[in-house]
Amino acid sequence: MSTDAPEPGGKAALAALAAETKALVDDAATEEQEEQLHLLEPLTAEEAAEAQEDLGPCAGPMSVLRHAREKRKGRKPGSKNRRTDDTVNYLSQFGPDPGVALMRIIGESEDAMIARSRQLDPPKKRMSYAEARAMRIRAAETMMPYFHGKKPVSVDATVRGIMxxxxxxxxxxxxxxxxxxxxxxxxxxxxxxxxx
Structure with a gap:
């Protein structure tokens, strides 16, 4: 029986990390569902009275109901999801930001990628110039929307034909x-x- 500690990058460590990440995601999903379930509950008399007071005495019952439900909404539009930020902060301790990693690939020349592949990879798996170039192009395509937005599509509405x-x-x-x-x-x- 071996008394050695498991190596840091071994299968056991990866499985524990995956289980911990899955538990975090499941907890976040459960909490968000609980936050939204209160939207389905019937209105209380206080909520209806506040909505009637906000809209005035001439407001109809449907307007009051709609206004009360809108006031009950959870997060405001555009506000960040706290659970997503927590997950990103947790995952960022294990490696660089994906955008930073892609920009490093874009910034490295094909020759440098091939030289590193010669040092690290066995002869049959060494990177070719075409593979290095394709990797840089894929990384650039992924990052392109963050630098340049899509241009609007122009439509030619000219009518052609025989009159x-x-x-x-x-x-x-x-x-x-x-x-x-x-x-x-x-x-x-x-x-x-x-x-x-």
Whole structure:
């Protein structure tokens, strides 16, 4: 039986870390659900009276109900979720920010990536220039929205096509047709019956 302590990067340490992170996420989800469950409870008489007082005596029952429910809402729009911040703070102690890691990949040249791969990797798994370049491009694509927003899409609303204008006049049996400025002669259905 071995009395050695488990190595810091071993499977046991990773499993414990994963279990601890899962427990944190589950606790955060449970607390947020409990915070939102009170929104489904019926209004108290005090809440209805406060809403009626805010809106005035002429307000209808649906307006009062809607106003009271809006006042009951949890976090204000745009406020940060405290649990998300706690999770980020906890996870950040184990490694760098993902944005920082991506920017380091973008900033490193392909030659430096290949040289490091030669030192660390076995011959069959060494990085090629194309793989290093692809890794830098993927990192740059991931970070692009943080530096440059999307431009609005322009729409061409020009209508194109053939304009057909029928002109009636001149000879009784014929009608003039204009297609893109060229006048043609169209026969009406009666002229076919007469053999013209």
């Amino acid at each position: 057909l204008v029928e002109e009636v006049g001149g000879h009784r049996d014929q009608a003039g047709v204009t297609i893109d400025g060229i006048v043609g002669v169209a026969m009406d259905d009666d002229s076919e019956d007469r053999g013209e």
